[in-house]
Amino acid sequence: MYQERAFELHTHLYGCLSQDDLRWLAHRREPRWHIFRNTFRETYGMDPNLDDIFAEDRRQDLRQYSVYESVGNFPEFQCCFDFVISVSHVDPEEVYEVARRVSRRQKEPWAEYRMLLGPQWALPDFLERVRSICEGFEQEGRDSYLAMSLWRGGHLAEDQYVALKKLMAESNAVRHRLVAIDFCAREEGFPPSEKASLFERVDRDNRADPGSALAILYHVGESFQDKSLESAARWVYESAQLGAHRLGHCIALGQHPEEFRGTVxxxxxxxxxxxxxxxxxxxxxxxxxxxxxxxxxxxxxxxxxxxxxxxxxxxxxxxxxxxxxxxxxxxxxxxYTEDRIRRIRIFQDELMNRIKQRNVVLEVCPTSNARIAAVQTHPVHRFVQSGLRVVVGADDPGIFDTTLEKEFQILAEDGLGSELEQMIEQSRRSVSTNMSGRNA
Ligand SMILES: [Zn+2]
Structure with missing residues (x-):
């Protein structure tokens, strides 16, 4: 058994919702079905049948609408994601209850949950929800923590960060439960270099006041529709260089360039x-x-x-x-000619070598990467061979119908053995409070 020992360091709070949670949310407040209906129509060219969708005899349909099991079909994933969005309202009472529910059934000895609130939320509303989530975790008393995902575009992230630090000074629950900031969702159009001054600021603040230090988590190299494999690998390297503590996915850094053979x-x-x-x-x-x-x-x-x-x-x-x-x-x-493929492989090896010199941890999410990014061979093997620090996460266990236990089993079936024990040990050492210097 892995889950009782491994620390969950890459998962999203609302991605953890079970079918029972979705039923509870839908009964709590009228779902905004138009969101799901529109995406469904765009994807499948027909209307979903939502009559009594939470009834006992429609369990299979509910699963079909809310669990993503295909490979490489992003619109289908978006549909399942929008099902969750439709039944959620993200009001303070809701996020408090969601935090409690998810924390209560947490199997891992420690878990850090990410939460993204879009740019539509004004700062006071943003903070009210952060506080509610932290209070929900505090109420349950388990080792459940929050990594707040900030908005990649423009200067909103700076404002959100400053507001979070202020809130930490005012609220014990937030000071205790908020352990990191994160960047997720769309990567294209947001080069890591744009975050240089924010990362520097976080580092300065962490040194000045370790008691409220926050780790920097960064999703990178997962989706790179507008660029080459080598550019996406460089982005992973740049993120590490800029001072991110843990990097999410990093597929481009280790994906076999042969998988691109003959493509343009x-x-x-x-x-x-x-x-x-x-x-x-x-x-x-x-x-x-x-x-x-x-x-x-x-x-x-x-x-x-x-x-x-x-x-x-x-x-x-x-x-x-x-x-x-x-x-x-x-x-x-x-x-992607033979010559380019050969050179990219060497390029990736060089970058991995450099990243290894830094105290950076890579988070791999096998099911998520196989289904969304459609990698044929998971790059984790190259990460491990290069001696990089790796931990495992379930990402959105609700939407993928997976658990951290299953994620470890996938890697075991994929040929990893003693490395899995190292990853468990690495996860203990890589909690945000260690990486940010709060525990020092
Ligand atoms: Zn993620």
Missing amino acids: RKEILPERIAQLEFERQSGFYVSFSRESEYDEELSRLEAKRRSFLQEVAAVADANETEGMVITNWPSLDIE
Whole structure:
């Protein structure tokens, strides 16, 4: 048995909801079914049958609507996710009860639950919910903790962080239960480098007042639709370098490049430039063999970027371009030839080697990665071979119908043995309060 010994360090509070929880939520307040219905219609081209969906004789249908079991079908996953969204209202009483329910049935000796509240929540509402979750955990008295997921876009994360620190000073429950900040949801368009100043600030605050230190958790390298495999691997490395304590998924860092053989990926222009600059500076050549080739291609791409920005400025109002987020960058084709595959493998090995030098922990979620990212061979094998620190998480056990126990069993069936014991030991050492220096 693994679950009674391993610490759960990568899971989401609302991803833990069971079918009974969903039934309870739906009875508590009228579900916002239009959310689920719209997604369902877009995905399957028909309406879901929600009549008495929580009745005993419709258990199978309820499961079909709320549990995601396919592979590589993101719209289907979104449907199951939106089922949970539809029955939730995220009011303070609800999050308090959800925290209590989830904590009460926790099998692991310690678990850290992430929670994302979208940018639609004003700061006072955001804080009220944080406080309620922490009080719910406090009420149960188990080792259940909160890692608050902050918003990736714009400057909201800074404001949320400052407000959280203030709340910690006011509330004992929050000071005790809030142990980390996290970044999740959509990665594309939000380079880790944009978080540099926030990460520095957290590090400074952690040193100045270890008693309220917060760990930095960061989902990265999980989804990279707008970029190459090598750029996504670089993002994992950059996140580690910027001072994140634990990295979620990191698939691109260890996914076998052979899985991309013969395919062509699109990479947006600024990412291609960033990747070529990184390759030239680090000497880890993936795209070319000689520095002069990098210089030539980079000046060509820089010119392309300048003319694109000029075009954008010509059509937009001068005031609008200030701080504007560009969503329609031109893309370049990246071909996964034998030569590129060979070089990427070496590139990933070099990055893993560098990450190993830092005190960073990788969180792997086998079921989630197999079903959402559709990896054929899980990168965990390369992580382990490279000597990286790895822990296991169930991510959204409710939506995937899994448990941490099952996640360990999957890895055992996949050929891992003594490594699993090391991961359990690693999970004890990698709790947020250790990584942030709060326990020091
Ligand atoms: Zn996650």
